[in-house]
Amino acid sequence: GNMVEWCLPQDIDLEGVEFKSMASGSHKIQSDFIYFRKGLCFGLACFANMPVESELERGARMKSVGILSPSYTLLYRYMHFLENQVRHQLEMPGHYSHLEAFYDDKKGVLPDSKGTPTSQQPVHWLPSIHRYMYPEMKITHPAGCMSQFIKFFGEQILVLWKFALLRKRILIFSPPPVGVVCYRVYCCCCLANVSLPGLGGTVPESKPFFYVNVADIEMLETEVSYVACTTEKIFEEKRDLYDVYVDNQNVKTHHEHLQPLLKINNADKEKYQRLNDQRQMLMYSQEVGEDCSSCEEDLFILFFMEQNNRIFQTLMEVSASQDKTLTADHARGMGLDPQGDRSFLMDLLEVYGIDVMLVIDNPCCT
16 A cells, blocks of 8 residues: 655644545556645645566555645646656655755745635635736646646536536546646636625635545545545445536536536537637737737636626626516526526526526417
8 A cells, every 4th residue: 555655744644645645546657746635735746656676666666745735826836846856756765855955945935734724715705817916826837727628628618617606516537647637626616716796605615626535535425515536436436425427528417406507508609619719819819929928727717707707796686686587688698598507597596595586487389
């Protein structure tokens, strides 16, 4: 099994971290990186695998070097250091002076475990998102995970968007390497960003749990909302742990009342087309040198935030009106399909506790 070889500070509780920082199945690959959650902290570990002529080590030496922080948003800055250090540990096991120096240098930069952990501030509380205001939001370095996310899922991102906005428990399965799948977890959480004040006080936080394994089952049983990824196929059978299971590009749910949300409707297709049109415009403006400061990540986050804000702005206005009636015109104004998104709207009103009456049934005419 895995074991923690060395750590600083020595009195920190690292139970289970030896399995979080080395994804199940990693022995089949040469290198990887893994984001994970440990209690109130987040971790980033870099893994590497090196063949050795040693019967004791069964011909392979595998190590992960990782760090823990109260927030995941700054971890990417240390990716390069961790990659170098895991290679160093493979070639010169037991030499920890670089890691000691790193810890001594950084321990004052991040809040200690007694401080208020920044992970407790949910993403959807951000007052505004702008490319100059949220560089700390990016866990990618270099940026580009949003672009890969859109290309990988295509129109299915609109299905994931609805489940994320409804704060469902979303589990993404993939064989190793798991690094790029951790980025998909992050992108999924970004789909649910809302910047309207006064919304979501009682709504579960959208938590990126990143990589999870069988050692996390007990913890996941208590969660009402999360987005996570795993390399362990056994999770698919444990239906009580998740609402939505994503295997490659296949998004599925075992809950009958959520089945209608899996269908791509006309409004979804229009949204996806609009997103692609905006991406094409961005690429063109970058090619002709008009706007080099914009990036696809900003466009992606703002696209879904504006969409979410429009939905909740309308719902709050209707709930404040005298008759509290939400019509088909309201639904279309929110960029939704009055029929195709009816069950999505019903769930949305229930999750966010918004008091309106839906009257968007299509009367049958003969």
